[in-house]
Amino acid sequence: MSAQTLIPEPQHDERALQDFVRDFRRYLKQDVMPGIRQVYETRVAPSHERETGKPFDSYHDVRRAMVANDYYQFWSAMQRRSQEMMWESVVAPTERQLDELIRRYESIAARSPAGGTLELDDSLPIPRYHTAHDIHLQPGGYHTERGEHDVAAGAIYEAGLPIYIDGELGPDNDRIGMALLEHYKENFADRAPQRILDMGCTVGNSTLPWAVAFPEAEVHAIDVAAPCLRYAHAKAELAGVRVHYSQRNAECTGYDAGSFDLVVSHIMIHETSKSALGNIVAECFRLLKPGGVMLHLDVPRGKDPFGRFMSQWEVYNNNEVFASYLTDVDLAALAHKNGFAKEQAWMDGVPPYTGINHAYNTHGFKWPTLVGVR
Amino acid sequence: MSDERIGRVAKGKRPQYFHDPATDKLMAIVLSLVGELAVTRDRLDALERLLESQSTIGRDELDKLTFDSEATEERDRDRSDYIRRVMRVVTMELERPDADGATAAFSEQLNTLLRDAGD
Numbered sequence: 193m194s195a196q197t198l199i200p201e202p203q204h205d206e207r208a209l210q211d212f213v214r215d216f217r218r219y220l221k222q223d224v225m226p227g228i229r230q231v232y233e234t235r236v237a238p239s240h241e242r243e244t245g246k247p248f249d250s251y252h253d254v255r256r257a258m259v260a261n262d263y264y265q266f267w268s269a270m271q272r273r274s275q276e277m278m279w280e281s282v283v284a285p286t287e288r289q290l291d292e293l294i295r296r297y298e299s300i301a302a303r304s305p306a307g308g309t310l311e312l313d314d315s316l317p318i319p320r321y322h323t324a325h326d327i328h329l330q331p332g333g334y335h336t337e338r339g340e341h342d343v344a345a346g347a348i349y350e351a352g353l354p355i356y357i358d359g360e361l362g363p364d365n366d367r368i369g370m371a372l373l374e375h376y377k378e379n380f381a382d383r384a385p386q387r388i389l390d391m392g393c394t395v396g397n398s399t400l401p402w403a404v405a406f407p408e409a410e411v412h413a414i415d416v417a418a419p420c421l422r423y424a425h426a427k428a429e430l431a432g433v434r435v436h437y438s439q440r441n442a443e444c445t446g447y448d449a450g451s452f453d454l455v456v457s458h459i460m461i462h463e464t465s466k467s468a469l470g471n472i473v474a475e476c477f478r479l480l481k482p483g484g485v486m487l488h489l490d491v492p493r494g495k496d497p498f499g500r501f502m503s504q505w506e507v508y509n510n511n512e513v514f515a516s517y518l519t520d521v522d523l524a525a526l527a528h529k530n531g532f533a534k535e536q537a538w539m540d541g542v543p544p545y546t547g548i549n550h551a552y553n554t555h556g557f558k559w560p561t562l563v564g565v566r
Numbered sequence: 567m568s569d570e571r572i573g574r575v576a577k578g579k580r581p582q583y584f585h586d587p588a589t590d591k592l593m594a595i596v597l598s599l600v601g602e603l604a605v606t607r608d609r610l611d612a613l614e615r616l617l618e619s620q621s622t623i624g625r626d627e628l629d630k631l632t633f634d635s636e637a638t639e640e641r642d643r644d645r646s647d648y649i650r651r652v653m654r655v656v657t658m659e660l661e662r663p664d665a666d667g668a669t670a671a672f673s674e675q676l677n678t679l680l681r682d683a684g685d
Contacts, residue, residue: 208608212601269583269590273597280574280651287572325578332573344572511578 198293198426200285200347209281214355217274221358224267231263232498251500251519255508258501272509275329275356282351283331286344297343300426310425311438312418319416319441321465325511328356334394334417346395346423353397361397362545368458369398370545371559372489373405376454379540379563380485385409385453389479391442391472392460396424396435402456403433412447414440443471445479452479456487461523461562462515469521470530477531477566486527486564489542493519493560523562537564574654598651 202210236257241247248254258264286293301310318335326333330352334345353365361367386409390399393413403411413435415421421437428435440446442457442464455476461469476486493515494500500519506512527537541558583590 204612205605205609208605209601211608212604215604216597216601265583266593268581269593270597272581272583273594276574276576276594276654277597277601279576280654283572283574287570290571326576329576329578331576333577338571348572509581511576 197430198296198343198347198423199351200282200289200293202285203288206281206285209277210351210355213274213278213281214358217271217278217355218358220267220271220274224270228258228264228267228502229498231261232258236261237498248497251494251497251504254497254501255504268505268509271505275510278352278355279330279348281355282348286347286351290342290344290347293343293347294339294341297422297426298341300429301422304425304429306429306432307434308425308428309436309438310421311436312421313439314418316416316439316441319443319465319468321463321468321514322416325513327463327511329511334415334420337419341422342419343423343426345417345419346421349420350395350397350423350427364400365397366401367545368489368559369401371542372398372456372458372487372561373401374545375540375542375561376456376485376487377405383453383483383485385485387452387454388412389414389445389447389452389455391445391455391457391476392463393424393437394420396428396437398456398458399424399435400428400431400433402454403428403435409453410436412436412438412452414438414442414445416441443468443475445475447479449478450481450484453481453484454487455479455484456489458489459491459559461488461490462512462518465514466517469518470526473527473532473562473564474530476564480564480566482566484566486532486537486562486566488523488562489559490518490561491515492558523560527562527564532564532566536566537562539563594654598654602651 232254236254237248240253240257248257259268304310322333322335330345330348332338332345334349336345338344350365353361362370385406388402388406388409388411390396390402390411390413393399393415394417396413399411399413403409411434413424414437415424416439418439421439424435425437428437442460457472461472464472473486473488480486491506492503494503504516504519507516524538528534540561540563542561543558580590583593
């Protein structure tokens with residue numbers, strides 16, 4: 193394993209399996225998936241119109257019709273299996289090298305050369321939206337600990353991500369953070385934040401760009417999952433970037449009111465719950481100084497009944513259960529209900545940092561982002 | 567079932583994709599086999615490259631090669647792991663962390679999850 197990384201290093205056959213899964217998913221996306229819209233437009237939708245006399249107006253009806261279609265069934269079953277095999281391909285090398293990974297974490301954490309910190313709270317309850325099912329099918333989810341100083345969940349997540357997204361987040365998996373950072377700089381150019389909070393940071397991939405861009409700022413990042421936070425801390429210290437990680441719930445962080453200039457999250461909110469989301473937005477309002485900015489970037493939920501149906505695939509097949517509710521929620525209205533003035537919270541579309549070729553929308557892709565100003 | 571420390575199966579009901587659940591399992595096994603063959607092809611390629619750059623190995627040598635007890639144990643364990651990987655889906659129901667609820671109908675359990683997730 194390289195001295196400059198905590199990513200488990202696969203042996204020949206482990207690497208070959210990872211490469212296979214990545215290439216198989218690429219085939220599904222490029223060769224199989226486009227056919228689904230074709231099947232919908234040429235067979236399923238016309239058949240529905242013939243039978244009911246009107247076009248689909250609900251993605252629930254699209255779903256009921258599509259799950260009976262054999263082309264969709266085959267793609268969906270293969271897509272599901274590819275996700276399972278992806279985790280199998282990264283769990284094996286992580287398991288084999290886990291003792292060494294933990295030793296490396298301990299050694300880096302003891303030195304913390306970049307001056308960052310890690311604060312864990314083993315009394316923090318893990319929310320039900322994490323424990324009820326393993327999000328994205330990652331065995332054990334983000335939070336499961338199997339021993340002292342466990343970093344496995346972080347290592348597995350980090351190793352799986354480039355396979356999941358075919359490397360589109362870049363070599364440092366940081367292009368979502370980079371996209372949101374660019375958006376912030378364009379829209380709030382006059383502000384140099386002194387204190388920044390990243391919620392639901394996982395292994396800190398999207399945290400690091402903020403800390404690099406604002407070296408004078410004090411950057412905090414929180415998550416409920418200790419194994420991911422340990423990994424995040426070691427990763428930041430290895431990168432020479434100072435971040436203060438701590439194990440806290442975004443619904444109720446425990447930080448002082450009015451203590452941050454900027455609160456951000458990156459594809460976190462669809463992994464929470466209905467009541468949690470309201471709590472999180474209210475907590476952001478409480479944490480912000482007057483004039484402070486909140487940014488929650490998330491995954492598109494589709495523009496028409498077919499697009500919304502496809503965006504729901506992860507709900508039914510990849511354990512993103514809460515995302516189903518999110519499809520119909522008005523996030524700006526939620527922000528207004530939880531403290532933000534009418535003209536001070538809205539939805540923006542954040543374009544990709546570079547070359548993101550999202551599975552469901554290849555043209556004009558934008559990350560829907562809730563913006564709030566206190 | 568094995569000495570896996572981390573586990574390979576996610577908590578949460580596995581959806582059914584085809585009318586006959588056996589088809590779902592066959593699909594999963596076939597895809598595993600496809601993956602394993604991909605690995606073998608890569609390995610063969612690696613072997614060929616090594617041979618090209620280093621030396622030659624006679625087929626006779628390979629045929630007559632014997633293994634000590636440590637190597638035999640390793641090979642047996644690898645083969646056993648291989649079979650488990652390919653057959654994963656057969657035992658998936660039993661390996662799932664929340665297997666106690668496995669008999670609930672899929673739609674019923676998913677509806678419960680959706681209701682809970684949306685409070």
